[in-house]
Amino acid sequence: MSSSRPGKILVAQGGGPTAVINQSLVGVALEARRHAGIERVYGARHGVRGIVDEEFVDLTQESTHNLEQVALTPASALGSTRDKPDLAYCQRIFASLKAHGIGQFFYIGGNDSSDTVRIVAEEAARVGYPLRCMHIPKTIDNDLVGNDHTPGFPSAARFVAQAFAGANLDNAALPGVYVAVVMGRHAGFLTAASVLARKFPDDGPHLVYLPERDFSMERFLADVKAVHQRHGRCVIAVSEGIHDASGEAIASQLAGQVERDAHGNVQLSGTGALADLLCEQIKDRLGIKRVRGDTFGYVQRSFVGCVSDVDQREAREVGEKAVQWAMWGDRDGSVAIHRVGQYAVSYELQPLAAVAGKTRVMEDRFISDSGTDVTEAFVQYLRPLVGTGLPEAHRLRAPAVAKVLAGR
């Protein structure tokens, strides 16, 4: 038991929002409210920024019904931040936590956020403050090491699959080339999720470009030309993070002025430039007339009404488990999802240093030899995650009518 630690807990949300990040928040809040040793459950507004600014709300005074409704709402209900604390920032965090009698800190976020938790935990240990620090995984990029997958990814993957299923039908109705750019800086999981849109043998996406493989414009144009000749159309999924052999992002080659966030990451989303560049190349170099590009952008991570029920359940559980380990365990850590059979999961507590700041990319066994498709192993991996009731496309099977005029 953690009776030696102060009796308040603090939960916060960092990084990009997901469709289920509030499930984890509510998992923490409702589980914590069960424990007599927990005096208050505070939430910090806008992540670590809200801690240093003392922007806290008292989740102990929330109704259970409203918490359940918030759990079903996408995007961080507490607000988020891109701040990455340095030592001085961490000292301000401690001052705030100490002043408010916080004994347990739960941070829901991706690999940047897990690194924040690691730094905070190290600083707490250094100054001898009894703080339990728990990282709760979240990221649509699915790029946390030590996890089978991460909450938020399955719902975003479902959106991408449904979007490509529609785009494929649209492209079949009005044939041409369609390019859609999907989020994912280093890891191609979300782009690869587009393959769940396929049902019939000639369904798109016909080509999938991942950041795990070097991108060559010449190879790309040859690929598109070949598919277009075969099917009379072509649907293409492209990760925003594609880069050339030197590692430079194709998207950042476009912009003279590159925007970087507090983590030093180049801004890739929120612009249609990459899709537009690829479309122009296809038009100019291949002479194909109908070429259309979409960039899924922010819709893919926060769309209201497209969620995996499996993802909802697991996101709730990682929040619950974090509190249980904090109360009954004896160490800090990061909650991780492991797969048990096809399909069930178990949860484990990883050391913070095992996940913090590291990036998982798609394993080679998930990428086809061509480098422009996934393997059946990836499809088997992904299918149970996106949940039940995925809509399915259907085609007319009516027989053709014999021509009368032709050949007369």
Add this chain to the structure above:
Amino acid sequence: MSSSRPGKILVAQGGGPTAVINQSLVGVALEARRHAGIERVYGARHGVRGIVDEEFVDLTQESTHNLEQVALTPASALGSTRDKPDLAYCQRIFASLKAHGIGQFFYIGGNDSSDTVRIVAEEAARVGYPLRCMHIPKTIDNDLVGNDHTPGFPSAARFVAQAFAGANLDNAALPGVYVAVVMGRHAGFLTAASVLARKFPDDGPHLVYLPERDFSMERFLADVKAVHQRHGRCVIAVSEGIHDASGEAIASQLAGQVERDAHGNVQLSGTGALADLLCEQIKDRLGIKRVRGDTFGYVQRSFVGCVSDVDQREAREVGEKAVQWAMWGDRDGSVAIHRVGQYAVSYELQPLAAVAGKTRVMEDRFISDSGTDVTEAFVQYLRPLVGTGLPEAHRLRAPAVAKVLAGR
């Protein structure tokens, strides 16, 4: 009765796909199969193009179950076309219809397609061919005159509302400026549908730019600045068709080389250039750092799994009614939806010339005096169309915790 006309009917789909265009197709097919006087129900592949190429399938030989499954699938199951027939094209259409013994022609499409039906009907009359010509309405733009609304619009409106609900939550979590460009060349209905995303008083979209009002960059930047100062963030809905006082589209001012379709329309969709331009202006001129732009693109009209049940039902009914009027009526026409009370509809048959090639835009009573919002009348108009079960956003209502360190 139409006993003097040949016993086969032909149905085709033109223009941009929608989420429910196959409901109308199946409405025609299933209703026609009830009528003993109808020998065969043919479908033409890719609209009028399939007629001249004799690319027909025999829908009489489709199973009812598969038709019902296809009805639930977005995008034209028969394929579509952007071809706009001239006289020579129409003569080839007649040759094909005559050779196959077609006595009734049903064309599902927007105002360009209704004009095609009108031309075909006139040519049939001119050469004395007994052809019944019916136009069945479809367009996400909602721009057909004589209709309360058009099938396809409510489902696309639902997508836009759900997308903005998510984007608003995302923007609240990570504050900044968010711009999303929505389809709609001349009519702003679909862009205006973004307002259904609002629930709380400070919810976005905070600004809505419609093609019914002239766009001024200076006015736009002043609007954004004011909202950003008030809320610390700003969510903006912009129609792809916004234009300056001279009528030139802002999007086409960007491109040296402008792409036009067979109808002479400038290509606006399939590129992120307009959103990117607006974002750059906000960054450069207002000095706001976090500015993100999305272009909803093709996803908004063909996304699998976001559909209005009201739209599904009505799209089915306009197909059914077209066949009933063709069988038991005595004139060609275009099926129109009228509103009866709040909320029910009735269907009427308009003369083809009343709708063909005309464009409805948003009525003044639907647009606020500011020109950057809609009126309550528009919200009342739209709400019943998007159907039941629209997901709702919820917020934490937990009380703030008193600061301890601040002010020490």
